[in-house]
Amino acid sequence: MxxxxxxxxxxxxxxxxxxxxxxxxxxxxxxxxxxxxxxxxEGAEAVDTTEVATAAPTxxxxxxxxxxxxxxxxxxxxxxxxxxxxxxxxxxxxxxxxxxxxxxxxxxxxxxxxxxxxxxxxxxxxxxxxxxxxxxxxxxxxxxxxxxxxxxxxxxxxxxxxxxxxxxxxxxxxxxxxxxxxxxxxxxxxxxxxxxxxxxxxxxxxxxxxxxxxxxxxxxxxxxxxxxxxxxxxxxxxxxxxxxxxxxxxxxxxxxxxxxxxxxxxxxGQIPSSTLPAPVDLTEPRQEKEQRFTKDDKLANKPALAFAYHMPERNTPEYYAMGLLDQILLQGNDSRLYQALVQEKGYTGSVTGGINAYLGNMFNYNGPMLWMGNLVYDKDVSADSILTVLDQEVARLQQEGISQEQLDLAMVKVRSSLYDQLSELYGFGKADLLASFALFDDNPARINELEAEFRKVTPEVIQRTIKEYLRPTNRTILVINPQAQI
CATH class of the missing domain: 3.30.830.10 (Metalloenzyme, LuxS/M16 peptidase-like)
Structure with missing residues (x-):
C-alpha cells in the first residue's frame, strides 16, 4: 500500500x-x-497555538x-x-x-x-x-x-x-x-x-x-x-x-x-502552450430533499454510516464559516459529534470526516464539494439513533447560537492545523496550497490571507450558514449494510 x-x-x-x-x-x-x-x-517568530485567536497574524x-x-x-x-x-x-x-x-x-x-x-x-x-x-x-x-x-x-x-x-x-x-x-x-x-x-x-x-x-x-x-x-x-x-x-x-x-x-x-520556457477546451459546467442544483441510500457490503461485519451536506461556494463568507463549523462539530475529541456519539452515547469508537475529506483539504479543490462525516457502529445501534444525535447537535447550535468565545476556540484549531499544513512533509504542504491557489485563483499570495478570512466570520454568519447548509434537506445519508459471515 x-x-x-x-x-x-x-x-x-x-x-x-x-x-x-x-x-x-x-x-x-x-x-x-x-x-x-x-x-x-529574516527571522521567524515561533507560533504559539495556545494564544487567543484574536491575536494578529504574525x-x-x-x-x-x-x-x-x-x-x-x-x-x-x-x-x-x-x-x-x-x-x-x-x-x-x-x-x-x-x-x-x-x-x-x-x-x-x-x-x-x-x-x-x-x-x-x-x-x-x-x-x-x-x-x-x-x-x-x-x-x-x-x-x-x-x-x-x-x-x-x-x-x-x-x-x-x-x-x-x-x-x-x-x-x-x-x-x-x-x-x-x-x-x-x-x-x-x-x-x-x-x-x-x-x-x-x-x-x-x-x-x-x-x-x-x-x-x-x-x-x-x-x-x-x-x-x-x-x-x-x-x-x-x-x-x-x-x-x-x-x-x-x-x-x-x-x-x-x-x-x-x-x-x-x-x-x-520553450514548451509550447495548447488550446484548452471551454470549462465544463460543474454546477449542482440546490438540494431540496434529504436523500437516503443503503449499500450492501459482502466483506463488512459492522454497519457504517456517512452523512454529507453540500458546501457553500468556495471563498464566500459561508465557506469559511463551514470551516469553523467543521472544527466545532467534527474535528478532534472535543468536537460536539465526538462527545455526543462516542463519549456520551457510546455508539461508536470514532467519527471522522471533513471538507473534501480523504482526498485533500478545504482549499485544494475548485468546484462543488461536500462536508462529510462517517463512522462504523455496532449492529444493535440503529442508523436513526445516530441521525437523531446529529440533528440534535445541529439544532443546538442553531437554537443556542455560537458565542465569540466558541468561535475563537475554533479559530485556534484552524490556525494550528494551518501551521501544521505549512510545515508538513518537508515543505510539500506549503507547496500544495501555493500551487492550488495559483491554479484556481491566479493568486498564490492568498495563502497569507486565510487567517484573516476566517477571522471575519461572525456569529451571525455562522447562524446564516447553519440555516442554509446544515438543513436536513441538504443532506445525503449512506448506510453500509454488512453481509460478511462471522
Missing part, C-alpha cells in the same frame, strides 16, 4: 492510502520547518509569483531552514472533468507520466530522484493532477530539467498503456472491490450526493472504461491538458530565486 499525509485534515496528523498515487520512494532528507524570508523578514509565507510567456504559472517560496527543496507541478485536470466514457482516465494518465519521456526511459525518473536521496509522488484529485519531488537543495536544477522533459513529451506506447491499465485495475480491485468498506465514503458519497455527472461518476474508473482507453485517447489527453498554460510550478525551500528563475526559463 502507498501512503501520503492527508493534508490539512484539521486536528489529524495521520496517513491515508494514496489511492491515486503512482510512486512513493524512501526518503533520506531531513524534515523541514518553514520560516519567512526575502519578502517578509507569519507570512514568502511568495514570488510570475508567469512565463507560454502561460506556465510559477511560484517561488524560499526557505533557508534546511538544505532541501520541493518541486511541485500541478496540472489543472482532475478526475472531475475526465471524458464521460473514460471514467478513471485522469488517474490512468497520472500513471503514464512515470513511463518515460524524451531523455528519461521507463522508471528512470523515479530512479533519478531516489539515487539523489529524494522522495517523489503523484496523485489525482477532483480538480488537479500533481507531481512532486523533495530532494537535497543542490539537485534543484536536475529536478526542473526532469519535470520539463516529461512536460515536453511522454513515451506513449501500447506496451506502457497496457501495463498501466493492469496496474490501475489492480488498484481498483485492492482498494475498493476486495476489501471491507472499500470506497466508503470517499468514492461512494459523491456518486450518491451529487446530480451532475462530472461530480457524481466513479472517478476511480469502471473496469470496462479502463480497458477501453487507447493510444489516441492518451495522446489527445496529454496534448490538451499537460501543457504549460494549464499548469503551475512551485519551488519551496533552500534556493536562490534569481538562479531558479533562470533555470525555469531555460527548461520550461
Amino acid at each position: 502507498q501512503f501520503i499525509p492527508n493534508l490539512f485534515h484539521p486536528t489529524k496528523r495521520r496517513l491515508i492510502p494514496l489511492v491515486f498515487g503512482a510512486a512513493v520512494l524512501a526518503a533520506s532528507c531531513s524534515q523541514k520547518t518553514t520560516a519567512p524570508t526575502a519578502s517578509t523578514t 507569519y507570512q509565507v514568502p511568495v514570488d509569483y510570475y508567469k512565463l510567456d507560454n502561460g506556465l504559472k510559477v511560484v517561488l517560496s524560499p526557505d533557508k531552514t534546511a538544505p532541501v527543496v520541493t518541486v511541485a507541478v500541478y496540472y489543472n485536470i482532475g478526475f472531475r472533468i475526465e471524458p464521460k466514457d473514460r471514467t478513471g482516465f485522469a488517474h490512468l494518465f497520472e500513471h503514464m507520466m512515470f513511463q518515460g519521456s524524451e531523455n528519461l526511459g521507463k522508471m528512470e525518473f523515479i530512479q533519478l530522484v531516489q539515487k539523489n536521496g529524494g522522495i517523489l509522488n503523484g496523485s489525482t484529485r477532483f480538480d488537479y493532477t500533481n507531481y512532486f519531488e523533495i530532494v537535497p537543495a543542490h539537485k534543484l536544477e536536475t529536478m526542473l530539467w526532469a519535470e520539463a522533459d516529461r512536460m515536453k513529451g511522454l513515451n506513449i506506447t501500447q506496451e506502457n498503456l497496457t501495463n498501466q491499465q493492469g496496474v490501475v485495475k489492480n488498484e481498483v480491485k485492492v482498494n475498493v472491490l476486495n476489501q471491507p468498506y472499500g470506497g466508503f465514503p470517499w468514492l461512494d458519497m459523491p456518486q450518491y450526493a451529487n446530480k451532475n455527472w462530472y461530480n457524481a461518476h466513479n472517478f476511480y474508473g469502471d473496469l470496462k472504461d479502463l480497458d477501453a482507453a487507447n493510444l489516441e485517447d492518451v495522446q489527445s489527453f496529454f496534448k490538451t491538458f499537460y501543457s504549460p498554460n494549464n499548469a503551475s510550478l512551485v519551488i519551496v525551500g533552500d534556493f536562490e530565486p534569481e538562479q531558479a528563475k533562470q533555470w525555469v526559463q531555460q527548461y520550461f
Whole structure:
C-alpha cells in the first residue's frame, strides 16, 4: 500500500492510502520547518497555538509569483531552514472533468507520466530522484493532477530539467498503456472491490450526493472504461491538458530565486502552450430533499454510516464559516459529534470526516464539494439513533447560537492545523496550497490571507450558514449494510 499525509485534515496528523498515487520512494532528507524570508523578514517568530485567536497574524509565507510567456504559472517560496527543496507541478485536470466514457482516465494518465519521456526511459525518473536521496509522488484529485519531488537543495536544477522533459513529451506506447491499465485495475480491485468498506465514503458519497455527472461518476474508473482507453485517447489527453498554460510550478525551500528563475526559463520556457477546451459546467442544483441510500457490503461485519451536506461556494463568507463549523462539530475529541456519539452515547469508537475529506483539504479543490462525516457502529445501534444525535447537535447550535468565545476556540484549531499544513512533509504542504491557489485563483499570495478570512466570520454568519447548509434537506445519508459471515 502507498501512503501520503492527508493534508490539512484539521486536528489529524495521520496517513491515508494514496489511492491515486503512482510512486512513493524512501526518503533520506531531513524534515523541514518553514520560516519567512526575502519578502517578509529574516527571522521567524515561533507560533504559539495556545494564544487567543484574536491575536494578529504574525507569519507570512514568502511568495514570488510570475508567469512565463507560454502561460506556465510559477511560484517561488524560499526557505533557508534546511538544505532541501520541493518541486511541485500541478496540472489543472482532475478526475472531475475526465471524458464521460473514460471514467478513471485522469488517474490512468497520472500513471503514464512515470513511463518515460524524451531523455528519461521507463522508471528512470523515479530512479533519478531516489539515487539523489529524494522522495517523489503523484496523485489525482477532483480538480488537479500533481507531481512532486523533495530532494537535497543542490539537485534543484536536475529536478526542473526532469519535470520539463516529461512536460515536453511522454513515451506513449501500447506496451506502457497496457501495463498501466493492469496496474490501475489492480488498484481498483485492492482498494475498493476486495476489501471491507472499500470506497466508503470517499468514492461512494459523491456518486450518491451529487446530480451532475462530472461530480457524481466513479472517478476511480469502471473496469470496462479502463480497458477501453487507447493510444489516441492518451495522446489527445496529454496534448490538451499537460501543457504549460494549464499548469503551475512551485519551488519551496533552500534556493536562490534569481538562479531558479533562470533555470525555469531555460527548461520550461520553450514548451509550447495548447488550446484548452471551454470549462465544463460543474454546477449542482440546490438540494431540496434529504436523500437516503443503503449499500450492501459482502466483506463488512459492522454497519457504517456517512452523512454529507453540500458546501457553500468556495471563498464566500459561508465557506469559511463551514470551516469553523467543521472544527466545532467534527474535528478532534472535543468536537460536539465526538462527545455526543462516542463519549456520551457510546455508539461508536470514532467519527471522522471533513471538507473534501480523504482526498485533500478545504482549499485544494475548485468546484462543488461536500462536508462529510462517517463512522462504523455496532449492529444493535440503529442508523436513526445516530441521525437523531446529529440533528440534535445541529439544532443546538442553531437554537443556542455560537458565542465569540466558541468561535475563537475554533479559530485556534484552524490556525494550528494551518501551521501544521505549512510545515508538513518537508515543505510539500506549503507547496500544495501555493500551487492550488495559483491554479484556481491566479493568486498564490492568498495563502497569507486565510487567517484573516476566517477571522471575519461572525456569529451571525455562522447562524446564516447553519440555516442554509446544515438543513436536513441538504443532506445525503449512506448506510453500509454488512453481509460478511462471522
